[in-house]
């Protein structure tokens with residue numbers, strides 16, 4: 423295989439052709455692709471990263487205008503570089519995150535080609551490796567790492583009403599309040615995206631209804647430490663699988679306005695009308711489940727359990743962190759919770775927009791290999807897939823709860839790169855006969871040097 427030598431992040435204008443062969447091809451140059459490149463580079467694995475848009479494109483163009491990170495920058499970063507010019511406890515704006523990854527890729531001299539889409543990957547018949555069709559020609563690769571992101575395809579549930587009178591968008595397409603037509607907004611989904619968008623619209627003077635399902639709601643900070651610190655020291659980022667019953671539980675946190683605890687009762691006090699899970703739409707009337715109080719109670723339980731665990735940790739370790747009894751204070755029960763709306767006539771309520779903050783799915787239609795189960799879900803162990811030579815990074819719960827997060831993907835990428843380096847070592851092994859043949863200047867047949 424030829425070693426790849428080229429300028430990082432070359433774009434299509436005036437650049438050399440893609441190499442015909444590469445040992446490891448990484449698809450996608452978001453944070454997952456950049457992390458892969460760092461670890462592969464350190465291990466001396468010849469590789470190429472292909473990115474169909476720009477580095478960290480999702481942070482540039484698939485997020486709303488005001489978004490800042492959910493975690494402070496001392497935490498939400500790679501180990502090799504701090505966020506330049508930001509206080510460690512600050513929350514980075516999305517453009518600063520994109521700039522960070524561009525600068526990081528430059529720092530590690532990552533061999534990234536932007537503006538090249540991988541259209542199809544197929545396993546080679548009767549020989550090792552993969553044939554990769556790209557928008558700029560075909561490449562042969564021994565290995566392929568899918569770093570195309572955890573949140574690729576916005577999901578809008580089938581219950582969405584068919585109505586010309588309403589603007590309906592997914593949270594991935596929300597940018598700012600001015601983008602929406604006049605009138606009220608129903609935000610469906612109250613994870614980090616939904617709750618932050620609802621808050622922004624409410625602050626902009628819109629009438630906002632927020633449909634709240636099951637959620638976790640950690641305190642922004644407690645006893646002088648941000649929740650990301652608490653999840654770290656309590657081992658909660660490292661949980662290896664979703665707790666049973668929590669498969670559809672979102673996490674409501676925000677770094678907006680300097681970082682504040684999400685408290686739904688407080689938001690209601692500020693004017694947002696909370697409703698339960700949205701079940702259906704019938705002739706312009708939204709139907710909500712009778713579960714709002716229960717969803718809030720579960721969120722409170724989750725919130726209080728973290729405070730309790732933090733207190734126990736402080737006591738056990740004799741830490742000198744200030745008491746914070748006010749963290750257990752509850753905002754008054756708003757009317758929308760004690761007398762919840764079970765249905766809402768959208769036109770009568772003046773609602774012109776529905777924002778679906780209902781999550782994302784992955785799309786691996788380009789990856790035509792045996793790495794998926796019957797339902798199309800990637801089959802892998804810590805990113806090492808069931809198709810030898812195919813890897814995933816950046817997927818939810820790839821190895822742990824932190825896997826989709828900036829800091830977490832870096833560790834997963836390290837594991838995947840280690841696996842690749844180890845497999846290369848097996849491939850490079852030459853037995854005594856082969857070594858003797860090499861020494862005599864007549865290399866053993868290629869069939870003995872197959873690549874796993």
Ligand SMILES: Cc1cc2nc3c(=O)[nH]c(=O)nc-3n(C[C@H](O)[C@H](O)[C@H](O)COP(=O)(O)OP(=O)(O)OC[C@H]3O[C@@H](n4cnc5c(N)ncnc54)[C@H](O)[C@@H]3O)c2cc1C
Nearest residue numbers: 450452453454473474480491492539540570571816827828
């Ligand atoms: C609203 C929101 C806020 C978030 N906030 C935080 C936060 O504060 N902190 C945190 O740690 N995490 C956060 N995350 C989670 C996570 O960090 C981001 O989703 C991040 O973008 C994931 O990085 P990635 O590299 O895995 O995927 P992506 O950033 O999606 O990158 C994948 C790349 O692959 C490219 N690609 C896809 N298909 C192809 C193809 N066929 N050929 C070539 N290129 C291709 C895409 O163009 C893209 O650039 C947030 C997520 C969302 C949705």
